[in-house]
Amino acid sequence: xxxxxxxxxxxxxxxxxxxxxxxxxxxxxxxxxxxxxxxxxxxxxxxxxx
Amino acid sequence: xxxxxxxxxxxxxxxxxxxxxxxxxxxxxxxxxxxxxxxxxxxxxxxxxxxxxxxxxxxxxxxxxxxxxxxxxxxxxxxxxxxxxxxxxxxxxxxxxxxxxxxxxxxxxxxxxxxxxxxxxxxxxxxxxxxxxxxxxxxxxxxxxxxxxxxxxxxxxxxxxxxxxxxxxxxxxxxxxxxxxxxxxxxxxxxxxxxxxxxxxxxxxxxxxxxxxxxxxxxxxxxxxxxxxxxxxxxxxxxxxxxxxxxxxxxxxxxxxxxxxxxxxxxxxxxxxxxxxxxxxxxxxxxxxxxxxxxxxxxxxxxxxxxxxxxxxxxxxxxxxxxxxxxxxxxxxxxxxxxxxxxxxxxxxxxxxxxxxxxxxxxxxxx
Numbered sequence: 001x002x003x004x005x006x007x008x009x010x011x012x013x014x015x016x017x018x019x020x021x022x023x024x025x026x027x028x029x030x031x032x033x034x035x036x037x038x039x040x041x042x043x044x045x046x047x048x049x050x
Numbered sequence: 051x052x053x054x055x056x057x058x059x060x061x062x063x064x065x066x067x068x069x070x071x072x073x074x075x076x077x078x079x080x081x082x083x084x085x086x087x088x089x090x091x092x093x094x095x096x097x098x099x100x101x102x103x104x105x106x107x108x109x110x111x112x113x114x115x116x117x118x119x120x121x122x123x124x125x126x127x128x129x130x131x132x133x134x135x136x137x138x139x140x141x142x143x144x145x146x147x148x149x150x151x152x153x154x155x156x157x158x159x160x161x162x163x164x165x166x167x168x169x170x171x172x173x174x175x176x177x178x179x180x181x182x183x184x185x186x187x188x189x190x191x192x193x194x195x196x197x198x199x200x201x202x203x204x205x206x207x208x209x210x211x212x213x214x215x216x217x218x219x220x221x222x223x224x225x226x227x228x229x230x231x232x233x234x235x236x237x238x239x240x241x242x243x244x245x246x247x248x249x250x251x252x253x254x255x256x257x258x259x260x261x262x263x264x265x266x267x268x269x270x271x272x273x274x275x276x277x278x279x280x281x282x283x284x285x286x287x288x289x290x291x292x293x294x295x296x297x298x299x300x301x302x303x304x305x306x307x308x309x310x311x312x313x314x315x316x317x318x319x320x321x322x323x324x325x326x327x328x329x330x331x332x333x334x335x336x337x338x339x340x341x342x343x344x345x346x347x348x349x350x351x352x353x354x355x356x357x358x359x360x361x362x363x364x365x366x367x368x369x370x371x372x373x374x375x376x377x378x379x380x381x382x383x384x385x386x387x388x389x390x391x392x393x394x395x396x397x398x399x400x401x402x403x404x405x406x407x408x409x410x411x412x413x414x415x416x417x
Binding site: 001002003004005006008009010011012013014015016017019020022023027030031034035036038 | 149152155156158159162163174175176177180181183184185186187188189190191192193194195196197198199201202
């Protein structure tokens with residue numbers, strides 16, 4: 001079951017990555033920056049709460 | 051009680067289970083909305099019940115907002131583990147760490163941009179719908195991989211008692227109170243925003259971006275000024291052209307008003323999650339399609355007076371075009387359509403996103 005889930009998840013996520021790749025490089029960078037910034041903000045919040 | 055004792059796999063797994071349910075609901079309802087806007091031959095979307103899209107898109111936004119406190123608490127519950135040494139280690143651990151990085155970043159991306167979209171605040175400078183759709187697959191895949199990697203831990207943790215044996219003798223918050231607090235946070239986040247979808251919650255939904263306010267009692271996303279149609283919509287030369295092949299008929303507003311009128315109670319439901327009931331009056335679209343001799347089994351293209359843009363022309367599938375509930379509306383809640391609601395006439399059809407209910411119609415093409 002674990003192997004099936006990992007393969008399935010990788011395929012689903014890979015499909016999303018291909019869809020993202022259709023964007024221009026500039027847009028991909030903006031999306032990545034937004035994702036990393038959101039992660040940094042939230043983990044800082046979690047650290048503060050800890 | 052040391053603060054760190056509140057964390058543990060028993061808490062993480064239970065929060066993760068709730069988060070998984072919220073994410074699954076959000077993902078599936080998001081797919082529905084995507085395929086309505088980008089129809090595929092295999093995709094079937096019914097015209098009844100007329101409030102169906104209102105429910106699915108309302109659930110999409112509600113489950114997304116509910117997922118925010120769940121995600122924050124889940125991150126808090128595993129916070130020290132995220133920085134355990136070695137950061138990468140062997141290939142298996144490196145893979146696990148990478149999947150967690152993708153999972154957290156994609157989930158936060160989805161929830162933050164989705165929340166901003168409900169407020170129509172596009173601080174990010176990329177097209178929301180395509181990136182939100184693509185990243186939804188990334189996030190969904192990362193969740194499935196994460197469950198696969200952690201399955202033995204999840205199974206064990208869900209079977210563990212929530213409170214440690216000594217917890218009863220201790221003073222202060224317990225793991226159970228963490229879960230109760232999280233549940234209250236989810237309930238609060240839901241109640242203060244869900245009123246844009248659920249009318250009886252409107253009085254308490256103080257953070258809902260749209261709660262039934264707007265001209266003629268219906269909210270407006272895009273005004274006539276923003277669409278640049280002030281002059282063309284009020285022009286005495288205005289005509290609605292209906293075409294089928296080489297046949298074209300042009301209707302003045304008076305011509306449309308002279309045709310048999312129908313009144314329908316239909317909600318208008320926006321992709322941002324808000325929705326509102328309204329009474330629409332106008333010409334049944336099927337009558338206009340018949341007026342140019344077209345088959346009722348044809349798709350119909352709606353073209354707005356707006357300058358060309360992503361939603362200035364939309365295609366209405368035949369199933370919706372021939373439905374007797376689908377109108378070219380001239381009146382809203384008993385009054386002539388407000389300019390911001392699409393005067394002189396607009397499309398209103400059941401189970402469709404508001405963004406596809408084309409306003410300020412200039413042309414209808416049977417395709």
